[in-house]
Amino acid sequence: MRRILRQREWVIDHWRYPGEPASQTDDLVVPLAELHAQPGQSLRRGGKLGVRLTPADDPEQLRADLPRLSLVAVEFPNFSDGRGFTQATVLRRLGFAGEVRAVGAGVKRDLLLLMARCGCDAFDLAEGEDPQSALQALGRYSVAYQKAEPLPAVERVRFGA
Amino acid sequence: MYRYDALDQAFLEQRVAEFRDQTRRFLAGSLSEEEFKALRLRNGLYIQRHAPMLRIAIPYGLLSTRQLRALAAITRRYDRGIGHVTTRQNLQLNWPQLPEVPDILAELAEVQMHAIQTSGNCVRNVTSDHLAGVAPDEIEDPRPYCELIRQWATLHPEFTYLPRKFKIAVSGSSADRALIQAHDIGLRIRDNAGGPLGFEVWVGGGLGRQPILAQRVREFLPAEELFAYLEAVLRVYNRLGRRDNIHKARIKILVKTLGIERMRELIEQEWRSGREHSPRLSPEQLARVRAHFEPPPYETRPDIDPTRGREAPFLAWYRYNTRAHRVSGYRAVFVSLKAHGRNPGDITAGQMEAVADLAEELSFGEVRTTHDQNLVLADVPQTELYRLWLRLRELELATANIGTLTDMIACPGLDFCSLANAGTLSVARAIQARFDDLDYLYDLGPIELKMSGCMNACGHHHIGHIGILGVDKHGEEWYQITLGGAGSGRAALGEVIGPSVPQAQVAATLERIVEVYRDERADGEYFIDTVRRIGIEPFKERVYATDLAAA
Numbered sequence: 001m002r003r004i005l006r007q008r009e010w011v012i013d014h015w016r017y018p019g020e021p022a023s024q025t026d027d028l029v030v031p032l033a034e035l036h037a038q039p040g041q042s043l044r045r046g047g048k049l050g051v052r053l054t055p056a057d058d059p060e061q062l063r064a065d066l067p068r069l070s071l072v073a074v075e076f077p078n079f080s081d082g083r084g085f086t087q088a089t090v091l092r093r094l095g096f097a098g099e100v101r102a103v104g105a106g107v108k109r110d111l112l113l114l115m116a117r118c119g120c121d122a123f124d125l126a127e128g129e130d131p132q133s134a135l136q137a138l139g140r141y142s143v144a145y146q147k148a149e150p151l152p153a154v155e156r157v158r159f160g161a
Numbered sequence: 162m163y164r165y166d167a168l169d170q171a172f173l174e175q176r177v178a179e180f181r182d183q184t185r186r187f188l189a190g191s192l193s194e195e196e197f198k199a200l201r202l203r204n205g206l207y208i209q210r211h212a213p214m215l216r217i218a219i220p221y222g223l224l225s226t227r228q229l230r231a232l233a234a235i236t237r238r239y240d241r242g243i244g245h246v247t248t249r250q251n252l253q254l255n256w257p258q259l260p261e262v263p264d265i266l267a268e269l270a271e272v273q274m275h276a277i278q279t280s281g282n283c284v285r286n287v288t289s290d291h292l293a294g295v296a297p298d299e300i301e302d303p304r305p306y307c308e309l310i311r312q313w314a315t316l317h318p319e320f321t322y323l324p325r326k327f328k329i330a331v332s333g334s335s336a337d338r339a340l341i342q343a344h345d346i347g348l349r350i351r352d353n354a355g356g357p358l359g360f361e362v363w364v365g366g367g368l369g370r371q372p373i374l375a376q377r378v379r380e381f382l383p384a385e386e387l388f389a390y391l392e393a394v395l396r397v398y399n400r401l402g403r404r405d406n407i408h409k410a411r412i413k414i415l416v417k418t419l420g421i422e423r424m425r426e427l428i429e430q431e432w433r434s435g436r437e438h439s440p441r442l443s444p445e446q447l448a449r450v451r452a453h454f455e456p457p458p459y460e461t462r463p464d465i466d467p468t469r470g471r472e473a474p475f476l477a478w479y480r481y482n483t484r485a486h487r488v489s490g491y492r493a494v495f496v497s498l499k500a501h502g503r504n505p506g507d508i509t510a511g512q513m514e515a516v517a518d519l520a521e522e523l524s525f526g527e528v529r530t531t532h533d534q535n536l537v538l539a540d541v542p543q544t545e546l547y548r549l550w551l552r553l554r555e556l557e558l559a560t561a562n563i564g565t566l567t568d569m570i571a572c573p574g575l576d577f578c579s580l581a582n583a584g585t586l587s588v589a590r591a592i593q594a595r596f597d598d599l600d601y602l603y604d605l606g607p608i609e610l611k612m613s614g615c616m617n618a619c620g621h622h623h624i625g626h627i628g629i630l631g632v633d634k635h636g637e638e639w640y641q642i643t644l645g646g647a648g649s650g651r652a653a654l655g656e657v658i659g660p661s662v663p664q665a666q667v668a669a670t671l672e673r674i675v676e677v678y679r680d681e682r683a684d685g686e687y688f689i690d691t692v693r694r695i696g697i698e699p700f701k702e703r704v705y706a707t708d709l710a711a712a
Contacts, residue, residue, distance in 0.1 A: 079195065080282065080404075081322070082319075083399060083400060083404075085320070085321075085399070086319055086399045086400055090396075093438050108196070110183065110200055111322075113318075114316070114322075115318075118319055140179055141176075142175065143172050144316065145172070145312045145317075146313065146318060146440065147440060154168045155446060157168055158446075158449070159443070159445055159446065
């Protein structure tokens with residue numbers, strides 16, 4: 001049973017990832033290619049639908065799909081490939097209000113706050129990463145220089161904007 | 162200069178605490194080498210040949226005397242009493258111990274300093290004109306914008322894990338002393354016929370193994386759009402920049418591959434889509450930061466001739482190491498870190514403290530670092546210049562060679578850096594020894610000599626009038642020489658004159674090169690202009706005509 005950090009809670013995750021066994025009513029994450037290959041079929045499922053982007057995918061391609069998606073998984077494969085930060089930012093800019101979930105071996109405490117500030121609200125922590133430390137890391141800073149939910153932005157505090 | 166408020170200070174202390182924890186986890190074995198590397202680099206820490214190297218940020222090269230004294234104390238306590246000013250206006254320590262680095266950062270934080278984003282694939286320290294605020298040709302002081310960019314870039318959630326490093330420079334004058342075309346983004350403040358100021362934006366410059374000069378991507382960007390446009394550029398780069406090959410990952414390669422037209426389209430498109438989500442630079446925000454850069458309380462002083470009745474060495478120092486000031490009665494002074502017999506850019510803790518004293522006494526308590534590895538006291542009364550010269554001379558900081566051949570730039574090279582192929586410091590010594598006669602140097606006039614110990618080009622060799630690049634040839638240190646490069650004015654990349662030469666012959670080769678210039682120059686013609694006029698052939702012929710004796 002997979003647990004993830006969602007909205008700062010350590011919760012059981014009911015989503016099925018690509019390759020995991022899933023029934024018609026399970027909430028299912030599919031790769032972008034599959035989503036675009038079978039648009040109608042995916043819609044007929046009983047469970048909720050999510051998509052997993054690879055770092056090379058352009059989130060703009062999801063523009064038309066967003067209304068039927070409940071989750072977009074963004075991949076952080078390590079501590080160097082930061083394309084996921086832009087993907088998450090663009091997804092939120094497109095108005096996506098569902099779950100943006102950080103997945104991959106780079107989802108560790110040291111990067112979580114940056115992910116959160118780009119719009120990720122769920123974290124499938126990398127193997128061996130402990131949720132308590134992850135939560136602490138999310139609370140490490142009290143301000144940020146950029147528009148920075150969940151933190152207050154420096155400029156907003158300065159100017160009350 | 163910019164003074165932190167409680168928010169800046171809180172952020173910085175939280176950053177230090179975070180890195181302390183990360184260092185502890187690494188030393189305890191719970192953070193991998195690879196992951197710690199990404200984290201430590203973004204805190205300025207490299208692992209080098211002998212020891213770690215800590216690169217301390219000096220935002221746009223500006224220091225208070227309190228900060229300079231703190232750097233002296235840190236250098237003495239945690240290093241070997243010597244710091245190295247870099248070509249990006251930072252200060253490097255070559256001998257810190259890893260477990261002590263969090264303590265160093267904590268001490269820096271006490272004086273509003275840090276090492277954030279001085280390395281790693283992120284937006285680096287923003288650099289600028291070392292004569293900002295005092296240059297007579299200035300349109301507008303670039304430093305408030307630099308500070309605003311510094312804050313915007315600091316731990317930017319989207320742009321801290323880029324394909325490769327990202328360097329931004331801002332110039333506010335008609336003469337470009339910030340080398341904007343050698344940067345990933347170069348911003349040039351533009352007058353707007355009385356309207357609000359804005360920027361000319363250049364993109365895709367960078368040296369390294371494939372040197373490319375930046376191209377102009379936008380003629381005029383209104384200042385309030387600064388962050389939105391920077392975010393558009395960075396977003397295009399973060400998405401499309403190559404990550405499969407470290408040597409092709411800079412934005413210059415993306416610009417080269419796509420072409421500037423296509424790059425401009427992508428940026429403008431991204432700017433239009435994203436601007437309402439990006440921060441705008443508000444007048445309040447700009448005014449708040451600008452207030453930190455108000456001119457110091459200058460006194461009303463007439464211009465005088467400080468050289469009247471003084472000895473020749475002072476006259477030479479005045480001519481070479483001081484510059485005109487926009488306020489009458491004042492002068493900007495270069496503190497030369499290029500004494501012959503010393504490593505270019507090195508400064509001892511004692512010298513730092515002495516310069517801090519002098520700055521307090523004579524230059525409103527501020528000191529600047531320059532990209533050519535010197536210091537500047539920007540606001541010295543002309544009446545005090547002689548006294549200042551006497552003091553600097555005692556400190557071995559008055560070598561009257563600014564702008565001449567021995568005011569050379571050199572990276573630390575093989576003696577310290579694990580990337581280097583060849584030494585730079587011993588070559589620098591040999592050049593200083595061969596060109597030790599100041600009158601000869603003065604006769605040669607302004608020459609920019611820049612030397613790198615490897616093709617990563619920290620010494621900016623491509624844009625030196627004379628460039629020297631250390632190469633490894635079957636385990637021996639050899640040097641390739643380029644001519645005709647320039648970083649400002651008509652920016653250009655140097656051309657290789659021919660086969661590399663062994664270490665012992667570099668200084669003698671330079672002598673042959675400058676002798677060609679002496680023979681060929683028109684009346685009053687500078688070295689770079691002669692090179693441009695006659696091309697590299699005559700130099701090549703002379704250099705390789707006969708065997709060189711070892712220096």
